[in-house]
Amino acid sequence: MSDDQGIRARLLAQKQELLDRAAKVRADITRSSGPLEKDFAEQVVQMENDAVLAGIGEAAAAEIAQINRALSRLDQGNYGRCSRCGEAIDERRLRALPYSDRCIRCAAAS
Numbered sequence: 502m503s504d505d506q507g508i509r510a511r512l513l514a515q516k517q518e519l520l521d522r523a524a525k526v527r528a529d530i531t532r533s534s535g536p537l538e539k540d541f542a543e544q545v546v547q548m549e550n551d552a553v554l555a556g557i558g559e560a561a562a563a564e565i566a567q568i569n570r571a572l573s574r575l576d577q578g579n580y581g582r583c584s585r586c587g588e589a590i591d592e593r594r595l596r597a598l599p600y601s602d603r604c605i606r607c608a609a610a611s
């Protein structure tokens with residue numbers, strides 16, 4: 502059980518890092534989505550940049566959601582159990598991917 506504290510701290514640190522990154526991305530989007538350039542080619546570049554930044558934000562948001570789910574599994578005492586088959590998730594896999602909710606077999610099958 503003592504290990505739960507370490508896992509929780511690690512998940513929270515990772516979540517904070519993602520939130521910081523997402524905040525930076527949002528700041529960049531706000532800055533770059535000022536008035537569009539008159540030149541069409543420049544407009545396209547500007548829009549592509551926004552799309553790339555938005556993509557980073559989405560990936561971070563998805564990861565944050567996974568971390569939140571892992572944290573609530575910790576609260577419920579289900580952490581480290583595969584959400585699909587109920588088997589214990591390999592420790593090495595959890596170390597590499599602390600918020601994974603599937604064992605290697607189920608992850609490979611999906």
Ligand SMILES: [Zn+2]
Nearest residue numbers: 583586604607
């Ligand atoms: Zn499984």
